[in-house]
Amino acid sequence: MKNIRNFSIIAHIDHGKSTLSDRFIQFTDMVSDRDFKDQILDTMDIERERGITIKSQTICLPYTAKDGMTYHLNLIDTPGHVDFTYEVSRALASCEGALLLIDASQGVEAQTLANLYLAMEHNLNIIPVINKIDLPSADVDRVMTQIEEDLGLDPDTAIQASAKEGLGIDVLLESIVQKLPHPTGDAEAPLKGLIFDSHYDPFRGTIVHFRLFQGTIRPGDRIKFMSNNAVYKVEEVGLFQIVRVPQKTLSAGQVGYLIAGIKTVSDTRCGDTITLRDHPCDAALPGFKEAKPVVFSSIYPVASDGYGDLTTALEKLKLNDAALIYEKDSSVALGFGFRCGFLGLLHLEVVQERLEREYDLSLILTAPSVRYIIVLNDGSELIIDNPALYPDPTTIEKTKEPFIRASIMVPDRYMGAVMKLCLDRRGINKNYQYLTNNRLEMVFELPLSEVIYDFYDKLKTVTQGYGSFDYDIIDYRETRMVKLDILINGERVDALSQLVHRDRAEERGRHACTRLRDEIPRQMFKIAIQGAIGGKIVARKTVSPFRKDVTAKCYGGDITRKRKLLEKQKKGKKRMKMVGKVMIPQSAFLSVLKTDDN
Amino acid sequence: MKISDGGKPSLFETASNPKHGIYVHIPFCQRKCAYCDFYSLTDLTLRQPFVDSLLQEMALVTSDEVRSDTLYFGGGTPSVLTQQQIETIMQQAKDLFTLTPDAEITMEVNPGTVTQDYLNFMRQIGINRINIGVQSFSHNILEFLGRIHSPGHATQVIQQARKAGFDNVGLDLIFGIPGQDASTWQDDLKTALVFAPEHLSCYILSIENGTHLDQMRKSKAFEPAPEQHIADLFCITQQILKDAGYEQYEISNYARIDNGEKAWRSRHNQKYWSFAPYTGLGPGAHSYRAPLRYWNVRDVGLYSAALAKGRLPIQESEKTTTEQQITEAIYLGLRTCDGIDIAHFEKLFQIDFNQQYGDTLKTLYEENLVIVDNSRCALTSKGMLFHNSIVERLIP
Ligand SMILES: Nc1nc2c(ncn2[C@@H]2O[C@H](COP(=O)(O)OP(=O)(O)OP(=O)(O)O)[C@@H](O)[C@H]2O)c(=O)[nH]1
Ligand code: SF4
Ligand SMILES: [Mg+2]
Numbered sequence: 001m002k003n004i005r006n007f008s009i010i011a012h013i014d015h016g017k018s019t020l021s022d023r024f025i026q027f028t029d030m031v032s033d034r035d036f037k038d039q040i041l042d043t044m045d046i047e048r049e050r051g052i053t054i055k056s057q058t059i060c061l062p063y064t065a066k067d068g069m070t071y072h073l074n075l076i077d078t079p080g081h082v083d084f085t086y087e088v089s090r091a092l093a094s095c096e097g098a099l100l101l102i103d104a105s106q107g108v109e110a111q112t113l114a115n116l117y118l119a120m121e122h123n124l125n126i127i128p129v130i131n132k133i134d135l136p137s138a139d140v141d142r143v144m145t146q147i148e149e150d151l152g153l154d155p156d157t158a159i160q161a162s163a164k165e166g167l168g169i170d171v172l173l174e175s176i177v178q179k180l181p182h183p184t185g186d187a188e189a190p191l192k193g194l195i196f197d198s199h200y201d202p203f204r205g206t207i208v209h210f211r212l213f214q215g216t217i218r219p220g221d222r223i224k225f226m227s228n229n230a231v232y233k234v235e236e237v238g239l240f241q242i243v244r245v246p247q248k249t250l251s252a253g254q255v256g257y258l259i260a261g262i263k264t265v266s267d268t269r270c271g272d273t274i275t276l277r278d279h280p281c282d283a284a285l286p287g288f289k290e291a292k293p294v295v296f297s298s299i300y301p302v303a304s305d306g307y308g309d310l311t312t313a314l315e316k317l318k319l320n321d322a323a324l325i326y327e328k329d330s331s332v333a334l335g336f337g338f339r340c341g342f343l344g345l346l347h348l349e350v351v352q353e354r355l356e357r358e359y360d361l362s363l364i365l366t367a368p369s370v371r372y373i374i375v376l377n378d379g380s381e382l383i384i385d386n387p388a389l390y391p392d393p394t395t396i397e398k399t400k401e402p403f404i405r406a407s408i409m410v411p412d413r414y415m416g417a418v419m420k421l422c423l424d425r426r427g428i429n430k431n432y433q434y435l436t437n438n439r440l441e442m443v444f445e446l447p448l449s450e451v452i453y454d455f456y457d458k459l460k461t462v463t464q465g466y467g468s469f470d471y472d473i474i475d476y477r478e479t480r481m482v483k484l485d486i487l488i489n490g491e492r493v494d495a496l497s498q499l500v501h502r503d504r505a506e507e508r509g510r511h512a513c514t515r516l517r518d519e520i521p522r523q524m525f526k527i528a529i530q531g532a533i534g535g536k537i538v539a540r541k542t543v544s545p546f547r548k549d550v551t552a553k554c555y556g557g558d559i560t561r562k563r564k565l566l567e568k569q570k571k572g573k574k575r576m577k578m579v580g581k582v583m584i585p586q587s588a589f590l591s592v593l594k595t596d597d598n
Numbered sequence: 599m600k601i602s603d604g605g606k607p608s609l610f611e612t613a614s615n616p617k618h619g620i621y622v623h624i625p626f627c628q629r630k631c632a633y634c635d636f637y638s639l640t641d642l643t644l645r646q647p648f649v650d651s652l653l654q655e656m657a658l659v660t661s662d663e664v665r666s667d668t669l670y671f672g673g674g675t676p677s678v679l680t681q682q683q684i685e686t687i688m689q690q691a692k693d694l695f696t697l698t699p700d701a702e703i704t705m706e707v708n709p710g711t712v713t714q715d716y717l718n719f720m721r722q723i724g725i726n727r728i729n730i731g732v733q734s735f736s737h738n739i740l741e742f743l744g745r746i747h748s749p750g751h752a753t754q755v756i757q758q759a760r761k762a763g764f765d766n767v768g769l770d771l772i773f774g775i776p777g778q779d780a781s782t783w784q785d786d787l788k789t790a791l792v793f794a795p796e797h798l799s800c801y802i803l804s805i806e807n808g809t810h811l812d813q814m815r816k817s818k819a820f821e822p823a824p825e826q827h828i829a830d831l832f833c834i835t836q837q838i839l840k841d842a843g844y845e846q847y848e849i850s851n852y853a854r855i856d857n858g859e860k861a862w863r864s865r866h867n868q869k870y871w872s873f874a875p876y877t878g879l880g881p882g883a884h885s886y887r888a889p890l891r892y893w894n895v896r897d898v899g900l901y902s903a904a905l906a907k908g909r910l911p912i913q914e915s916e917k918t919t920t921e922q923q924i925t926e927a928i929y930l931g932l933r934t935c936d937g938i939d940i941a942h943f944e945k946l947f948q949i950d951f952n953q954q955y956g957d958t959l960k961t962l963y964e965e966n967l968v969i970v971d972n973s974r975c976a977l978t979s980k981g982m983l984f985h986n987s988i989v990e991r992l993i994p
Binding site for chain 2: 523524546547548549550551552553556557558559560562563566567569570573
């Protein structure tokens, strides 16, 4: 156990966590040069395409230190984006230490702070790492000051590195061994392990990722999940070393996986405690705080018979995405589906893409909404996150919406731009304070509904990439909401309804209609798109019909070209939903919320 | 033929259409027209090396078993070839391909390129059908299209063709040109009818990616004609030509009917729509031998280089799947006014036509877009305007 170190790499998005993991992996010869690729731990297609980490990944590295001893370094690479903080916090629960990376040219940003606080909550030992020192724009002294003044850490403990160039890696590995504590826990005591993640394997069933705090586990053991008393016989235990490497035993302090023929997907819960059926431990571990979804949207299959497949897919995805919550939902326009809660818009997009890619589904997501509290005339309260359930307005006494406290860190030259952006979104400026090096922390209170869609992108744009943002939900405040309905050729499409602030309702209605007009392809008849509040039409757009849709000529026997075009059109159509006679593309459902053309 | 089709007999060869068509692509033009995305070059010095390669290609694909009843010189502008060049190609075709005695031998002609002497010569060496790229009888429109000829050239060439003895003359016209009003188009049609051509192709101008016209549109040099206006012109065309004794047999093609009987359809073009086998020669030319489609490289240099090494200049070939064949059968069938031959379709694909398409066809029928009887399924005059949308609703 003295030779084990469990640590996470944490940082603001893009500060180089996955690249640093690459260097550790190469330094310890975990993969051959031939099999190596950049950000090797970002295994999902969607991570590679977007160049960001979405899932935390564990890898166990054998490292021979200067003292001649071989250590097992359990490294967890974590995501930096604010939507995936839940991944970070679960990773931290199985560690004793953390490397906090800071990009030498960007300096401390919002998630640097947020993740530092998370690590402190878990009482972890922290090694600050100044990364990207190879960049011409690197300013190590500035970052040193920030580490001292903004983070309150000792800058002398910081290690300078370039993950890209491989500078400082050896120093870093040595200090992990020397400065981070080894795990503690009795390998002879009754088994006590924390499930911090899992995934589904079509051949082996559920693969449980866990950290052992006590005891020893080996194939053949009868284990029990303490939350539901489900019992399984362990088939295999092992370590993550890019691939799964089976071991004879795992014991206290180690991080690894187990396979136990778990076919009932819902048996495995993140945060649950694993023990032995016949020698249970005294009490379960505290587990994790539930993820608190902030954005809600309904998911429907495009195929009319796709509900069953979607159900199975969600169950399996849930194993690998503990933050996802869902319940059954139905829509007149779209049939059966699920109402889902997400940690943010990126999380929503990721869930959609994973369901589509990993489970080969074609899906429609409805316009995302936050959760409102509605006080009815009779004094009772309703909690609503689905516009379809919005009650008759005459029965409503008042409506409350969630507010956040947003902390925005920017160089002071962008102060005006940020101020404008936040005020446009109904924000209230509470405070601002100077940080080191001409940077500001601006604090706003904002309605959550105003930031869920594209606030972060907008912030990036107006601050030319220098602004960063973190938020907490603070309270619910009284507001004036109305339900905006969309009618297509006179028929209300429930899946397109949204709750909007009264003062902006008309503008939003016009906007939604314009968006839909641009998204809905022309057909052989005219398509009227109307926005309505109560019974009143507030906006109207039309998609003009085709007056002709014919190709003049087939080119000298080139039938292939035209056929390919038809095949492409047909494929596009499979991703559209028929509402009445009108084909509505998948993308249209989310487009109504986008604020302008980009 | 040295191309193997897997030894299977063609799915589509029917008793009425057993014979082969041969298309020869001549990739040269004096100048590129503004709307054109056909493969052609303006460097006429390359003509002779190209002709040499073409003769080699013909030698490579030749086969005794295949009887051809059409030969079609298209392009590009075949009439930029010298008389001697045309003659060698014709001679090679006669020597190497088994042309039926009644074969339809067509050459496309650009009015700006030929003389009476040239036309006489064409007729003399056995070309029996001429297709003249008139496009318009309006000065302004010809200029807009970037054509090299004037309206006068066109009328002159038509008359010279008659004088040379051509009794099967086709004219190409284009409509839906920005700024073209209904009466200008009617005038074009009426002028064309003065010459009583055996065949008329009336194409809607389409602005293809990468053409000069496309650039002009992007720079807002003109506004494309409104769809409704084009639709109106399409209907006007149908009416005027019907009244003048022409049968529309395909979306863009009309044939003169003589004595209520013989219609002067283009035998060659019908092969494309009826799944008859055809061989395309020259760069970029397409060939079909069910279920195989293949095409030549679209580059004279690569074309000649392949042939110099004794290889066919084929760029790619694809074996169409049943599903793709169904798509093609619907797409092509509905382009023709005879429509899809239901019994034939059912036999080929083992599909119950009514069961498969009945519901969709019923809606289309109610909207007056298709006509279906026991033997055939075709688009109505209105339906033709929506050919693409309709096909999309039917294909698998
Ligand atoms: N110049 C330079 N670039 C680096 C260095 N480390 C990482 N990068 C680059 O920074 C970008 C982001 O690197 P990642 O390793 O994906 O960052 P990350 O922290 O894992 O990002 P998330 O997982 O999305 O939070 C990539 O383009 C890297 O090549 C470095 O030391 N120097
Ligand atoms: S003459 Fe015909 S092939 Fe040549 S450029 Fe003009 S349209 Fe194209
Ligand atoms: Mg990463």
